[in-house]
Amino acid sequence: MNKNPSLQAAILYDAVALGLKNKKIGRYNLRYRKKLKKFMEHLPKKGSVIDIGCGFGLEAAYLKRKGFLTYGIDVSSESIKIARQVNPNLIFIVDDLLNLEKYKILNPNGIHEHLSLMNLPKRSIKKVLGSIYRILPKGGIFQSSFEIISDNKTGWHRIKTDKNNSIYYYLSFYSLPEIKKVLSSVGFQIIFSSVGREEDKSSDIFTVLCKK
Numbered sequence: 766m767n768k769n770p771s772l773q774a775a776i777l778y779d780a781v782a783l784g785l786k787n788k789k790i791g792r793y794n795l796r797y798r799k800k801l802k803k804f805m806e807h808l809p810k811k812g813s814v815i816d817i818g819c820g821f822g823l824e825a826a827y828l829k830r831k832g833f834l835t836y837g838i839d840v841s842s843e844s845i846k847i848a849r850q851v852n853p854n855l856i857f858i859v860d861d862l863l864n865l866e867k868y869k870i871l872n873p874n875g876i877h878e879h880l881s882l883m884n885l886p887k888r889s890i891k892k893v894l895g896s897i898y899r900i901l902p903k904g905g906i907f908q909s910s911f912e913i914i915s916d917n918k919t920g921w922h923r924i925k926t927d928k929n930n931s932i933y934y935y936l937s938f939y940s941l942p943e944i945k946k947v948l949s950s951v952g953f954q955i956i957f958s959s960v961g962r963e964e965d966k967s968s969d970i971f972t973v974l975c976k977k
């Protein structure tokens with residue numbers, strides 16, 4: 766199959782966002798307060814953060830409420846439209862995680878991501894984590910989470926949108942040691958990791974917090 770994982774992620778999450786139109790996104794409650802608190806503990810007060818693969822900007826909005834200068838980046842322009850509507854005071858950018866290097870200009874003290882790196886093929890993970898490392902200053906913090914599914918299958922997946930149509934999307938599954946190894950290889954120091962259920966019990970995830 767000759768498809769581009771970033772483009773397919775945009776198609777999938779655009780469709781999700783369009784399906785949400787006219788519905789309240791309130792039901793997509795923030796699920797990760799505990800995790801975000803841990804992230805914030807390691808950041809300077811009123812520092813700046815980027816939420817990469819921010820979706821509708823729920824975590825970005827939370828970080829902004831806590832006093833951080835916050836940016837959100839996502840490849841799905843329809844998700845970003847919703848994020849901008851719900852959070853007009855925040856800066857949201859439509860872009861691919863493969864292009865992060867240029868955002869050094871935003872001087873982030875921290876970078877956060879939740880289940881977005883999973884949409885990249887494994888061959889890209891070292892490059893993207895390397896870019897994240899390079900755009901952070903010395904002491905900068907990165908937090909990342911991955912879903913754990915028992916019958917996980919790295920590769921192309923398909924979701925039926927109606928009787929005749931479906932969308933293909935890519936998912937990469939990792940173990941915690943596997944991700945720690947890549948993070949260390951690009952230069953990060955791991956300061957904390959956890960494995961557990963999300964606060965709304967929707968899925969099992971592991972989270973890694975690391976420092977440049």
Ligand SMILES: C[S@@+](CC[C@H](N)C(=O)[O-])C[C@H]1O[C@@H](n2cnc3c(N)ncnc32)[C@H](O)[C@@H]1O
Pocket residue numbers: 770771774775778817818819820821823838839840841844860861862863878879880881882884885
């Ligand atoms: C599972 S959703 C998570 C959204 C949000 N982080 C949250 O936790 O609610 C994955 C998000 O990653 C974004 N994404 C996937 N691949 C991407 C890529 N290559 N570049 C930028 N964003 C991407 C998708 O558009 C989607 O919004």
